[in-house]
Amino acid sequence: MCFSFFRGHSIRNLTLSHWVTFLSAAFFATLTVTPNSYSFAAITLSLLAIVMVAKTWRVYLVNSDIRLITFALCGYFLVYALEMVVYQQPFSTIDMPSRALLAALALGLLYRYPPRLNTIMVAIAVGSIASGIIAIYFSVGLNRRAFLGFGYMVIQIGGICAWLGTLSLISFLHYVHEKKTHYAIICGCGAAFALLATLLSGARGAWLLTPFIMVLSLWAYRHCLNKKKLMIALCAIFAISFMAYPQIKTRVDLVIQDLAQYANNKTNTSSGYRLEMWKSALHTGIEHPLFGVGHDGVPAEKQKQIEQGLVTRGVLKFKRAHNQYLEELQTKGLIGVAVLFALFLVPLRFFYRKLRVGCQVESSQLKAVSIMGCMHILMVMGFSLTQHYLAHHSGILVFSFGLVILAALAIRLEEKSQLNKQEAL
Secondary structure, eight states: OOOOTTSOOOHHHHHHHHHHHHHHHHHHHTTTTSTTGGGHHHHHHHHHHHHTHHHHTTHHHHOHHHHHHHHHHHHHHHHHHHHHHHTTOOGGGGTTTHHHHHHHHHHHHHHHSOOOHHHHHHHHHHHHHHHHHHHHIIIIISOSOTTOBTTBOHHHHHHHHHHHHHHHHHHHHHHHHHTOHHHHHHHHHHHHHHHHHHHHHTOHHHHTTHHHHHHHHHHHTGGGOOHHHHHHHHHHHHHHHHHHHHHHHHHHHHHHHHHHHHHTTOOOSHHHHHHHHHHHHHHHHHHSTTTOOOGGGHHHHHHHHHHTTSSOGGGGGOSSOSSHHHHHHHHHHHHHHHHHHHHHHHHHHHHHHHHHHHHHTTOHHHHHHHHHHHHHHHHHHHHTTTSOGGGSHHHHHHHHHHHHHHHHHHHHHHHHHHHHHHHHO
16 A cells, blocks of 8 residues: 555654655745755755655555656656767766656655645745746846846746746635635735746746646636636736836847848847757758757757758857757657657646546645646746757756656645545445
8 A cells, every 4th residue: 555644643754744845845935036046945855855765765666656757757867868878978968857867756755745735835926926026126126137147047037937927826726716815815926926027037938828828727717716806817917917018018029020030031130040940950850850969969960951051050059959849859859759748748647637536526635736737747848849948957957846746746635535535435
């Protein structure tokens, strides 16, 4: 039988559960506080998982859901390890993907000593509010684009803010459904502040799917929103959009200008460079469909394409394709693309299954966590369209540790709901 959190705990185990809850909450709450704060809690959680591996390793044998998530994370690492060996690339090739292994190791700890859901949801809201305050300081206090400079990576942070805002919105809807007003207010403020932060950041890639995913989240809770609440939400969105309008207009106008110049064969713009990099990656993928050319082989392929007149010389300025899917295609071929889709779609199917269970057993908590898990995956898939998102330290940590925290909660909540169902019978 699986370990059960819902039996008794010794004082030692209870204390460890508190530490896991604290670190999991700190992960969400401190993501944007400093340029590197996204790593503090995640790495500490990983170290704790290594120390406690003697107590947690059995869960990988007895729980099929944990094995499923673990295989998806490990597969992503292994395809990079294979690339390193086949193309004789430096050991640094597996540096970022190794964070997926750390997250897989942390999954056992998170399942054995699951964090408290209310604490996690409030922490997400706290992180969202902190992001909004920092963004406002940049915009109003410093009179500049939010998170631009001072060590921040604006494209990545803009995506993280959109992600936090979506999770805060789902938390808000959950607490509205539960009629827990104080929690709902905190999470509602979190959603508003994080949405404002991502708009002020000007990170256009973060805007791509976020509106649709937020609408999808609202639709999932459509039964608990009356006309008054819906009007309040719409007014809040209008107010936030009005505050961020100057930044939005500037960034949208820039895209339009870039595309107009690209149509006239002027590619030395932000959008123009990105389109040329995508063309280059596609040509490389077509030439080497199965295994790609490895990261070290990309410059030679670009040079060849330039000589053939397929792309402009500007592509040599960039190491990556600025698209996760095309980057995997040109460096690892269809094998890399398949593994990437497995990394996304296996957990997505897992959360969708938990969502169906949550609806069947009428567990509002399981439903909320499952929706958060689904939206987490979809958000990162969206970010990956315009950025090699997982190649950055912030991206791989946010994706992998966000995944395992939500997955551990979903598994535990399903066990709890099934146990309650059995007791009711």
